[in-house]
Amino acid sequence: MLLVYTYKITPRLNYIFKHFFVRILQIPVTFSTKVDEFVAHNGPKISYSKNPLGSEFFIRSNDLLFDQGINDIDINISNWDDVPCFFPAGEASSIPFDIFAASFYLISRYEEYLPHVQDIHERFPADESLAFKNGFLEKPVVDIWAFKFLELLKDKFPKYNFNTREFNFISTIDVDSAFAYKNKGIVRSIGGYINDILHLRFVNLWHRLLTNLNFREDPFDTFSEILKIKKEHNISTLFFFLIGDYTTYDKNISFSNTKFKSLIKSIADYAKIGLHPSYFSIRNDEKLKKEKARLEGIINTPVVFSRQHYLRLIIPETYQNLIDLDIQEDYTMGYAKYVGFRASTCTPFYFYDLDFEIQTPLKLFPFAIMDVALKDYMQLSNKESLNKILELKNEVKNVNGTFISLFHNETLSENEKWEGWSDIYKKMVN
Template identity: 40%
Template sequence: MLLIHTQKITPRLDFAFKHICTRILGVKVQFTSVIEDFISHQGPKLSYGRQPMGNELFIQSQGLLTQRGIEAIEITVQPWQGSIGFFEVGEKSALPFDIFSATFYLLSRYEEYLPHLKDHLGRFPAEESLAFQEKFLQQPVIDIWAFRFKEVLLQHFPDTQFSNRSFEKHHMVEATQPFAYSQRGFLRNFIGYLRDLGKLRMRSFFRRGRVLLKLRKDPFDTFNWMMNTAKNSDAKISVFFQLGDGFSFLESINTKRKKYRMLVKFVGDYTEVGLTFSFHSLPDYELLKVEKHQMDELTHRKLRSSMNDQLLVDLPHSYRNLLELEVEKDVTMVYEDHLGFRAGTCTPFLFYDLDYEIKTPLIIHPLAGTSLAFKPYTKAETESEIYRLLDTVKSVNGTFSLLFSNRDFTAGQVFWRRFFSEN
C-alpha cells in the first residue's frame, strides 16, 4: 500500500492518484494529512504538495487537484523522454511534471467543458483538443507517465509490489445498419432503386433485387463470419445494435421485425451485445429510457454497455443520463475522424463530473480509433498506422480497442477481415 501525504484530500486528488496507481500500476493507495501517520508508515510513501516536508519522496503539485470549478488554464507542453509532459514543476520534485494534475485534466475532459467550437453534429472536434494541437493524440500519455512514476517508486522503495496487468484487446462493432437492403421496407428500397438508377449504379440495383428476392445474402449481414472468427480469437468483442430511429430516414430499419430481433439474440449467444442510443434520443432522457428497456427485454439481460450514435458526447449531460439509467460502461470516448486517445489513456477509467466534483461509477472505455478514421489512408499506411498504435498500447500493457462496423467485413474488405481475424 502506497501512503500519500497531502495537506488537503480532495475528490480530484483521489481520482487522479487511483487511476495511475491502482488502475494502471495495481498499487493500492491511501491518503493522510497527519504527519505522524506519514512518518510512522513503514511501506512506500510520498508527499504531494507545494513544498517537501524534509527528505521524503516528493511530487510537487501544480494546484489543479485542490481547486474547484472550471477556468481556462494556460498549458505549455514540453518534450519528455520520447513523449511529452505538461504542468512543469520545480527541481525538488521527483518528477519534472505534475503528472497527476495532467492526468486529471485529460481524464475529466476538462477542455470539453471550456468554450469551444463544435462540429456540425454538436461534437467536440479533435482539432480543439490539446492533444491534437500538440501532436500527442496518438500516445496514451497517462499510461506512459504511470510507468515513469513506477520507476521512481522502485528507485526509492525497491520492494514495492505491483500487480502486473497484461495487454488486452477488446474491439467494438457498431451495427446500426445490419442490413443493406433487407428489412428496410418498401418505401426505402423504392427510393434506393431510384437512386441507383439515377447514378447508374447498376451493380447495386441488381444486387438489391437479388437480396430482396432471397437469391443472395445481404452484403452487410456479416455476423455469422464475425461470430465464427470470435470463437478463435483472444480478443473480446462487443456488438452494438440500435433500436431507435436511424440518423436519417434511409438509414432507419424496422427493429421490431422478427429477423432483426433474432439477429440480436443470435449475436448475444456468442458475445456481449450493447446498445447504440439513437442520435435523436440523446437529449431526451425518457426516450433513452425506452430504448434501454427495449434492449433489456429483447436480450433478457440488464444492459451493461452502450455507445452514442454519431459518437456524440455532450459533457456532462450524456454521462449523467447513463448513470441515471444504471448503464455500467460507455464506449463513445473516441474521435470519429482522427486516430488516438481522446482522454490520453488506453486504460478504462471512471467518469468524473466536474460540475458536481464527484467521481462516479460509470466506466469510460477509451478507444484508439475507428475504422472510418483510416478512410484517407492508403492500404500500406493503414497497416503501418494500426500496428504502430497496437504496439504503443502493448508497450504499456494497456487495452487496445478499435471501433469497427459490420460493414467493414463485407466480402471485398480483405484488409479489415484479415486484421479482425488475426487481432
Template identity: 40%
Template sequence: MLLIYVKTLTPRINYTFKQVCGNILGYEVTFTSKIEKFVAYEGKKLSYGKQKMGNEFFIQAAGLLNEQGFSDLDLKFHSWEGVTCFFKASDRSDVPFDIFSASFYLLSRYEEYLPHVKDSFGRYPYKESIGYKHDFLEQPVVDLWAYKFNSLLNERFSKDKSVNRKFQNKNILAVSEAYRFRKKGLVRSIGASLRDVFKLDVSNFIERFKVLFFISKDPYDIYDGLVEESHQNHYKWHFLFQLSNYSIYSKNVSYNKIKYHSLIKSMGDYGEIGMLPGYESLHNFSILKLEKKRWESIVNRPLKIVGSYNFGLNLPTLYNNFDKLEIEQDFSMSYSEAVGFRAGTCTSYLYYDINFERISPLVLEPVVFNSNCIKHHTFFELKTQLEKVKEDVMKVEGSLNILMNNKDFEDWNKEKKYLNLITYLNEK
C-alpha cells in the same frame, strides 16, 4: 500499500490517485493528513502539495486538483524522457511535472468543458485537442507517465511492487444498419428502387433485386462470417445494436422486426451485446430511456453496455444520462476521424463530472481506433499508425480497443485486409 500525504483530500485528488496509482499501477492507495502517521510509516509513501516537508518522495502540486469547476489554463509543454508532459514542477519535485494534475486534465476531458466549435455531427474536433496539437495523440501518455513514476518509486524504496496486468483487446462492432436491403419494409424498398431508377444507379437496383429475391446475400449481413473468423483466430466481439426510430440519421430496420430481434439475441451467444444510441437519444434523455426499454424488452436483461459510433458525446450531459439509467460501461471515448487516445490512456477508468465534482460509477473504455477513420486515411497509414500504437500499449500492458461497423465489411473478400489487421492487433 502506497501512503499519500495531502493537506486536504479533495474529490479530484482521490479520483486521480486511485486511477493512476491504483487502477494502473495496482497499489492499494491510502491518504493521510497527519504528519506523524506519514513520518512513522516505513513503506512506500509520497507527499503531494506545494512544498516539500523534508527528505520524502515529493511531487509538487500545480493546484488543479484543489480547484473546482474549470477555467482556461495556460499550459506549458515539455518532454520527460521522450514523452510529452505539462504542469511543470520545480527542481524540488521528484517527478518533473505534476503527473496527477496532467492525468486529471486528460481523463476528465477538461478541455472539452471549455468553449469550442463542434463539427457538423456535434463532435469535439480532434484537431482542437492538446494531444493533436502537441503530437502525443497516439500515445497512452497517462499510462507511460505512471510507469515512469513507478520506476522512480522503486528506485527510492525497495522494489516490492511491480505492475501486474496483461495486454488485452476489446473489439466492438457497431450495428447502425443491420441490413442494407432486407427487412426495410415494402414502402421503403419500393421508394429506394425508384430512387435508383431516377439516379440511373443500375448496379444498386440490380443488387437490391437480387437480395430481395434471395439470389444474393445482403452485403451488411456479415455476422456469421465475422464470428467464424474471430473464432478461428481466438478473439471475441462486443456487439452494439441501434434501436432508433427511422430518421435522417437512422436508416436501420425497424426495431419491431422479429428477424432483427433474433439477430441481436443470437450475437449474444458469441460475445457481449449492448446498445448503440441513436443521434436523437444522445441529446434527449426521454428518447435514450425509450431505446433502452426497447433493448431490454428484446434481450430480457438490463442494459449495461453502450457506445456512440458516429456522433458527438455531448459532455457531460450524455454520461450523466447513462448514470441515471444505471448503464455500467461505455465505448464512446474515441475520435471518429483520427487514431488516438482521446483521454490519453489505454486503461478503463471512471467518468468524472467536473460540473458537480463527482466520481461516477460509469466505466469508460478508451477506444484508439474508430473505423470512421477509414474515410480519412489510407489503409497503409492506418496500419502503420496502429502498429506503433500497439507497441506503446504493450509497453504498459494496457488495452487496445477498436470500434468497427458492420458496413466496413460490406465487400467481404475486398475487406479481408481489415480482418487481417484486426487479427494482428489481437495477437498477444
C-alpha cells in the same frame, strides 16, 4: 501499500491517485495529512504538496486538484525525457511536472467543459484538443507517465513487490445498418431500386435484386464471420445495436422486424449486446429511455453498456443521462475523424463529473481506432490503415493497457468500399 502525504484530501485528488496507482500500476494507495504518520511509514511513500518534508520522494503540487469548478488554465507543453508533459513542478520535485494534476486534466476531459467550437454534429473536435495541437493524440501519455514513474518508485523502494497488469484487447462492433438490402420494408426497398436507377448504379441494382431474391447473402450480414473470429482468437467482442426510429441519421432496420430481432437474439447467445443510442436521443431523455427498453425487451436482460451513434458526446450531459438510466459502461470516448486516445489513456476509467465534483459509477472505455476514421477521414490506404492500427496497438501493449477497436459490421462486407478490410480486421485481432 503506498502512502501519500498531502495537506488536503479532495475528491479530485482521491480520484486521480486511485486511477493512477490502483488501476494503472496495480499499487494499493492510501492517504494521510499527518506528518508523523508519513514519517513512521516503512513502505513506499511519496509526498504531494507545495514543499517537501525532507528528502522523500516529492511531487510539487499544482493547484488543480485542490480547486473546484472550471477555470481557464494556461498550459505550456515541455518534455519529461522524450514524453510531452505540462504543469511544471520546479527543481525540488522528484519529477519535473505535476504528473497527477496533468493526468486529471486529461482524463476528466477538463478542456471539453471550456468554451470550444463544435463540429456540425455538436461534438468536441479532435483538432480542438490539447493532445492534437501538441502532437500526442496517438500516445496514451497518462499510462506512459505512470510506467516511467513506476521505474523511479522501483529505484527508490527496491524491496517492495510491484505487480504488473496484462495487455487486454476488446473488439467492438457498431451495427448502424444490420443489412444492406434485406428487411427494409416495401417503401424503403422500392426507394432503393429507384435511387440506384437514377444514379446509374447498375451493379448495385443487380446486387440488390439478387439479395432480395435470396440468390446471395446480404453483404452487411457479416455477423457469423465476426463471431467465428471471436471464437478462434478468444477475444472479447461487443455489439452495439442501433434500434432508434428511422431518421436522416438513423437508418437501421425497424426494431419491430422479426428478422432483426431474431438476429439480435442469436448474437446475444455468443457475445455481449449494448445500446447504440440514436442520433437525436442525445437531446431527448425519453427517446433514450425508450430505446433502452426496446433492446432489453428483445434480449430479455438489462442493458448496461452503450456507445453514442455518430459518437455524439456532450460532456457532462450525455454521461449524466446514461447514469440516470443505470448504464454502467460507455464506449464513446474517442474521436470520429482521427485515431488515438481522446482522454490520453488506454485504461478504462470512471467518469469524474466536474459539475458536481464527484466520481460517478459510469465506467468509460476509450477506443483507440475506428475504421471510418482511418478510411474516410484520414484517407489512408489499406496498408497504411493496418500499419496505423498495429502502431497504436503496440503503444497500448507497451504499457499493458486495454486496446479497444471500433469496427462496423459492413466493414467486413468486402464490397467495393471495404475491399480488403476483412483481412485487416483479422490481422488486427491476431
